[in-house]
Amino acid sequence: MLASKRILIVGVGGLGVPAACALARAGFADLGLIDPDLIDLSNLPRQVIFGESNLGTAKVVAAARHLAVILPRAKVEPMLLSLDAANAAEIIARFDFVIDATDSPATKFLINDVCVDLGVSFVYGGVLGLAGQAMTILPGSTACLRCLFEEPPDEADVASCREAGIIGPVAAAIGAAQAVEALSFVNGRMPALAGTMLTLDGSQSGRVRLTPIAARIGCRCGSAESKATAGCAASPAR
Numbered sequence: 284m285l286a287s288k289r290i291l292i293v294g295v296g297g298l299g300v301p302a303a304c305a306l307a308r309a310g311f312a313d314l315g316l317i318d319p320d321l322i323d324l325s326n327l328p329r330q331v332i333f334g335e336s337n338l339g340t341a342k343v344v345a346a347a348r349h350l351a352v353i354l355p356r357a358k359v360e361p362m363l364l365s366l367d368a369a370n371a372a373e374i375i376a377r378f379d380f381v382i383d384a385t386d387s388p389a390t391k392f393l394i395n396d397v398c399v400d401l402g403v404s405f406v407y408g409g410v411l412g413l414a415g416q417a418m419t420i421l422p423g424s425t426a427c428l429r430c431l432f433e434e435p436p437d438e439a440d441v442a443s444c445r446e447a448g449i450i451g452p453v454a455a456a457i458g459a460a461q462a463v464e465a466l467s468f469v470n471g472r473m474p475a476l477a478g479t480m481l482t483l484d485g486s487q488s489g490r491v492r493l494t495p496i497a498a499r500i501g502c503r504c505g506s507a508e509s510k511a512t513a514g515c516a517a518s519p520a521r
């Protein structure tokens with residue numbers, strides 16, 4: 284059953300590496316990996332599957348080799364490219380579920396919009412400093428990123444925050460949570476974070492929050508409207 288589903292991971296970094304490893308260790312064998320970057324020294328503290336012998340190798344290639352060690356029957360499609368407006372729909376349409384493991388707000392919103400348009404479910408993930416977040420979006424059913432923020436934050440603001448660095452264990456926890464969401468979905472179960480934002484604050488020991496996120500009326504995802512319609516249709520006529 285698992286073999287007939289495909290999961291795409293966009294970004295092979297602090298979130299994408301732990302997510303991919305968790306999927307392979309769970310026996311999930313059909314993955315796509317997208318990342319345009321080569322491994323450099325700054326990646327090594329957070330991305331524990333890469334070592335100095337991998338410097339200069341494409342992240343997607345090194346990660347695919349590592350996954351083949353964990354799970355030799357894994358079918359991994361490495362894509363050495365950036366997901367962009369020109370290729371996103373064609374690529375995402377070939378997968379059943381998407382893990383957003385990028386650190387670019389613009390790419391997060393691109394994934395959101397293409398997944399909403401195609402009806403492909405995905406899990407958002409983000410880490411900044413000591414805090415991490417994850418939420419699963421089921422298009423037409425639960426809130427999307429644009430229900431929360433109509434526009435991506437300014438890239439310059441995010442870049443200045445990014446220089447503060449992210450904490451490896453927080454990213455690893457968020458990436459693993461994203462893998463669990465993906466596995467739930469492809470196994471036909473309701474992902475625990477569908478419409479619910481998980482916030483993990485590493486500055487306070489064990490501080491985890493779950494916040495239900497309401498779909499916004501008028502958002503392009505249509506989740507708020509379809510929920511209202513479904514509610515009316517489901518109401519018993521008495």
Ligand SMILES: [Zn+2]
Pocket residue numbers: 426427428429430431498499502503504505506
């Ligand atoms: Zn929305």
